[in-house]
Amino acid sequence: MTSLKNKFMCHEKQSFSRLFRSHLLQTQTCLSMFEDLNLINHWRISRKTLSRFILMVRRGYRDPAYHNWMHAFSVCHFIYVCGMNLPLAGDYLTDMEFFALFVASLCHDIDHRGTNNSFQLQSKSTLAALYSSEGSVLERHHFSQTICILNTKDCNVFESLTEKVLLDRIRDIILATDLAHHLNILSNLREMADIGYNRESPKHHNLLLCLLMTAADLSDQTKNWSNTVQVAKLIYEEFFRQGDLEKALGHNPADSMDRERACVPSLQISFLDYIISPFPAPRPFIFFQRGSRKT
Numbered sequence: 001m002t003s004l005k006n007k008f009m010c011h012e013k014q015s016f017s018r019l020f021r022s023h024l025l026q027t028q029t030c031l032s033m034f035e036d037l038n039l040i041n042h043w044r045i046s047r048k049t050l051s052r053f054i055l056m057v058r059r060g061y062r063d064p065a066y067h068n069w070m071h072a073f074s075v076c077h078f079i080y081v082c083g084m085n086l087p088l089a090g091d092y093l094t095d096m097e098f099f100a101l102f103v104a105s106l107c108h109d110i111d112h113r114g115t116n117n118s119f120q121l122q123s124k125s126t127l128a129a130l131y132s133s134e135g136s137v138l139e140r141h142h143f144s145q146t147i148c149i150l151n152t153k154d155c156n157v158f159e160s161l162t163e164k165v166l167l168d169r170i171r172d173i174i175l176a177t178d179l180a181h182h183l184n185i186l187s188n189l190r191e192m193a194d195i196g197y198n199r200e201s202p203k204h205h206n207l208l209l210c211l212l213m214t215a216a217d218l219s220d221q222t223k224n225w226s227n228t229v230q231v232a233k234l235i236y237e238e239f240f241r242q243g244d245l246e247k248a249l250g251h252n253p254a255d256s257m258d259r260e261r262a263c264v265p266s267l268q269i270s271f272l273d274y275i276i277s278p279f280p281a282p283r284p285f286i287f288f289q290r291g292s293r294k295t
Helices: 023-036 046-059 070-085 096-109 118-120 126-131 135-151 161-176 178-182 186-195 203-215 225-248 265-276
Strands: none
Touching: 023 046, 023 070, 023 096, 046 070, 046 096, 046 135, 070 096, 070 203, 096 135, 096 161, 096 203, 118 126, 118 135, 118 225, 126 135, 135 161, 161 203, 178 186, 178 203, 186 203, 225 265
């Protein structure tokens, strides 16, 4: 397999854009990322199994404007950048935790319907009936779909591992993509940032995994202007389609979901001010300390 670094000059940079790249090229890049991170050799993953797994994950994504395979690729690439440029695995996370994080980043929005958790509850959807008692309706569904793929013949990339612990980690990481969860643990993240990361603390390991996953999920907001503008258009087109559905059901959508009332620049500035800018950056490792990953 040709290494990703031989294909793209900026493969290890956050500026690497997933926009306008074909699904085939993104799939090939995913295989290369697994190889560059030494996950294939370290965990003795069959290349055929890995290829089937990635193809099944890609097929599991629907085609809403934003929460689609391209978004999954972008989020996975952010974790790849972290893994290649920061001393995460072995220093701040265990090798197993980093493996779980990388796989979860690829699977975190499988079968997203282009509508949010509030819509699932409001419309009394099938997903709400299945998962609403536990909260994070969509995120629990994404994890369920991940399990289905792993249970598909010749798609289990975790064959060499004790699955229970690994799947518990993946579940927690995917649940962390619910922004409500991030806001709930924000005080804990800030405390960790203030006192410093304790490698011996299971709580800090879990918080770091959640932080990295949320950062990856929002990482398009940190790229160049051209990428950010294109992504914003996709996000709001998805929002507006949900708003249209809400109107058809006789509901009054929020301003951000209403194509007739939304002021996108103001909404984006508010999002950057209240979600992105206050994002905690625990010292001393993220996002400013550069180091090589152990392989």
